[in-house]
Amino acid sequence: MVRPLNIGVIGAGTISSSHVRGFLKDGRARIDAVCDVFERHAKMKAERWGAKKVYTDYELLLKDNEIDAVNICLTPNLHHEVGVASLEAGKHVLTEKPMALTLKECDDMIAAAKRNNVKLMVGHNQLYWPPHQVAKQLIEKEIGKPIVLMSILHGGWPAHGWRGDPRIAGGVMMEAFIHRFYVSRYLMGEVKRVSCVLGKTAAHLKSEDVGCISLGFQNGTYGTITANVGGPPAVWDDRTEVVGDQGMVIVNGVQDQILQGPPLLHYKDGMWRNYCNERILDETIEDLKMGAEQVKFTTYELDTNFLNTFFYMVKHFIDCVVQDKTPFVSGEEGKRIVQIILTCYESAATGKTISL
Numbered sequence: 001m002v003r004p005l006n007i008g009v010i011g012a013g014t015i016s017s018s019h020v021r022g023f024l025k026d027g028r029a030r031i032d033a034v035c036d037v038f039e040r041h042a043k044m045k046a047e048r049w050g051a052k053k054v055y056t057d058y059e060l061l062l063k064d065n066e067i068d069a070v071n072i073c074l075t076p077n078l079h080h081e082v083g084v085a086s087l088e089a090g091k092h093v094l095t096e097k098p099m100a101l102t103l104k105e106c107d108d109m110i111a112a113a114k115r116n117n118v119k120l121m122v123g124h125n126q127l128y129w130p131p132h133q134v135a136k137q138l139i140e141k142e143i144g145k146p147i148v149l150m151s152i153l154h155g156g157w158p159a160h161g162w163r164g165d166p167r168i169a170g171g172v173m174m175e176a177f178i179h180r181f182y183v184s185r186y187l188m189g190e191v192k193r194v195s196c197v198l199g200k201t202a203a204h205l206k207s208e209d210v211g212c213i214s215l216g217f218q219n220g221t222y223g224t225i226t227a228n229v230g231g232p233p234a235v236w237d238d239r240t241e242v243v244g245d246q247g248m249v250i251v252n253g254v255q256d257q258i259l260q261g262p263p264l265l266h267y268k269d270g271m272w273r274n275y276c277n278e279r280i281l282d283e284t285i286e287d288l289k290m291g292a293e294q295v296k297f298t299t300y301e302l303d304t305n306f307l308n309t310f311f312y313m314v315k316h317f318i319d320c321v322v323q324d325k326t327p328f329v330s331g332e333e334g335k336r337i338v339q340i341i342l343t344c345y346e347s348a349a350t351g352k353t354i355s356l
């Protein structure tokens with residue numbers, strides 16, 4: 001029997017649990033070691049995840065020959081340092097977003113992965129969400145000629161702690177709005193030019209908390225991202241809509257559906273098609289039965305559970321390591337998103353539209 005992949009988790013904070021749930025659910029990997037500068041965090045999570053080893057120094061974890069791959073769940077400013085060291089130690093790397101804070105840092109990581117013949121994958125988890133994958137197919141085949149995308153992030157949480165410090169997070173656009181960037185590019189194709197206005201509404205912040213970004217895509221389509229993290233607590237709206245000349249697609253939120261409807265809707269030929277998970281499907285059908293005379297609709301079942309984005313992402317990482325495949329979000333892909341966001345910062349600073 002092939003032994004499970006031994007994973008070392010570096011950074012045992014908030015997001016690490018979502019990744020580990022994925023590793024444990026997949027079954028082809030086990031958590032061998034946990035590292036966090038706060039030993040208490042590391043011990044608590046190691047116990048919960050069945051890991052044998054606890055480290056407070058990531059360099060010691062990297063010397064452990066039993067570890068095959070590391071899962072970097074650290075603040076963005078550490079992705080480069082720990083990423084390069086892990087790759088140089090011959091470990092496969094799955095790192096959280098953003099890949100790193102500068103293009104040079106991304107290049108270092110890409111070169112280290114090549115030099116050591118190991119996998120480097122960046123955690124753009126929302127690309128593994130089935131409604132986004134179906135939306136992409138619908139945009140390509142079922143809305144006619146795509147025209148424009150509108151993507152939103154309204155997060156009801158202030159950018160407190162390290163998230164509000166650009167030296168650690170790279171800025172709120174880099175750390176939080178990033179999901180809207182990689183999803184927009186996934187749905188519409190390569191970005192050709194950007195124009196960006198950023199604002200700071202919370203006095204205590206060192207970085208922006210609101211952004212309006214215009215995107216021009218290589219295929220001649222257009223897009224906007226409107227994002228902020230200063231709304232009322234508990235508001236979370238991360239919708240995306242794409243209009244074509246024969247139809248439209250609405251991704252009605254990823255983590256939550258603020259508009260109280262199905263997570264994915266497609267309109268074409270006078271009919272709405274709703275995509276829901278099994279649980280919502282039952283409720284939706286009940287609701288729709290009441291007003292069915294006025295609405296032309298069809299309902300499809302789809303896995304819309306946000307937490308499963310991490311499961312599908314981690315499963316893909318294991319596939320890449322075990323089957324020697326190139327990650328869907330490789331170092332080069334992760335770097336391109338960092339480049340687009342850095343160009344937006346430049347546009348905000350200069351007031352210019354900039355081509356990439």
Ligand SMILES: NC(=O)c1ccc[n+]([C@@H]2O[C@H](COP(=O)([O-])OP(=O)(O)OC[C@H]3O[C@@H](n4cnc5c(N)ncnc54)[C@H](O)[C@@H]3O)[C@@H](O)[C@H]2O)c1
Nearest residue numbers: 011012013014015016035036037038073074075076096097
């Ligand atoms: N994909 C998503 O939806 C999503 C959501 C939240 C966070 N993230 C990303 O995940 C990363 C981590 O975010 P988080 O919310 O889990 O942060 P966090 O602050 O909760 O966790 C970071 C952990 O790293 C530890 N740490 C700091 N320096 C260390 C070092 N040198 N060695 C070992 N451990 C160290 C801290 O003690 C902390 O426990 C960030 O890049 C963030 O952007 C992604």
